[in-house]
Amino acid sequence: MNRILFWLVDSVSRCLEPNERDAVLGDFAESGNRPGRALRDLLGLIVRRRAALWGGWLLRTLLAIMIGAGVSFYFRNTIYALLASPMTRTLRTLRLPRLVYANPVDPFILYLKLSMMTGVFLASPFVSWQFWSLVSPCRYRHQFRHVCFFVTFTSALFLAGGFLAYKLALPAAPRFLLSSGSHMVTLNEWWDFAILAMVGVAVIFELPVLFWLVYLKRAE
């Protein structure tokens, strides 16, 4: 158990700056702290460091998403028509009934959800810029070039994932899921599924970036 905790302390301490990591691990060794307490102390330090670092990042990211969502809400009818078209075409082809809503506030809630989702996609370049700035602060010109490349790559993958789900998964889903029997699908149920599919596939498309990050971390 102690060996696992020591390993955890060593692994988690890599989140700190090299100098600080050395000082902290040296303090633990000198004080003869038990690994459980050392791990708790270390996590406390990392949380404080990250909170100071991520406070502004989180605020800017949320603000960007909210602005994106605001713009999307203004164009909600156009966005709805655009996003619904592949699915309505499929419903018409299969001679299935149109989607219904069971509650008068459902359409409004749906517009809010769609606006938030579109806001996330619109803000994705800015969000990835913020993320990469956090991971690799641009102190030098060559780092700036790397960050530009990664921002473009990350955003392109995210948007490509969303687009693929919209173009392939959403028209195919009713054909596959509603092909037998009679159905009455509500608007909100369908769109919950559609939003999950689009955002989910977009997030899965970010996996190469995650692998790349892990590779870079291990190469350090």
Next chain:
Amino acid sequence: MLGEFEYLLLCAAARLGEDAYGAAIRQEIEISTRQRCSLGALYTTLDRLEAKGLIETWMGGATPQRGGRPKRMVRVTVNGRKAAAAFYTTVARASRGLAWQTSRLEVRS
């Protein structure tokens, strides 16, 4: 004005003098307060005090009992001493005539 923990840290560092570094300061604070001192609070407060110009820190030499890892050494600056003195004077002035000051009431923690 200093915070309570900042004052404790300055006192510990001033008392330790040339031997003031992370683990020693932490031990000194734990002895004087009879409470656990969180490492996160210690290191973030060191950064804050350094940013305010009240202490100076640098990486010291490595020792075998630290597993060959260096210490983060700390020195209280002149401004740090002035700030600690001002804090102490304020607390002493604010406490004048109060029950816990006149009867030397000891609060056990």
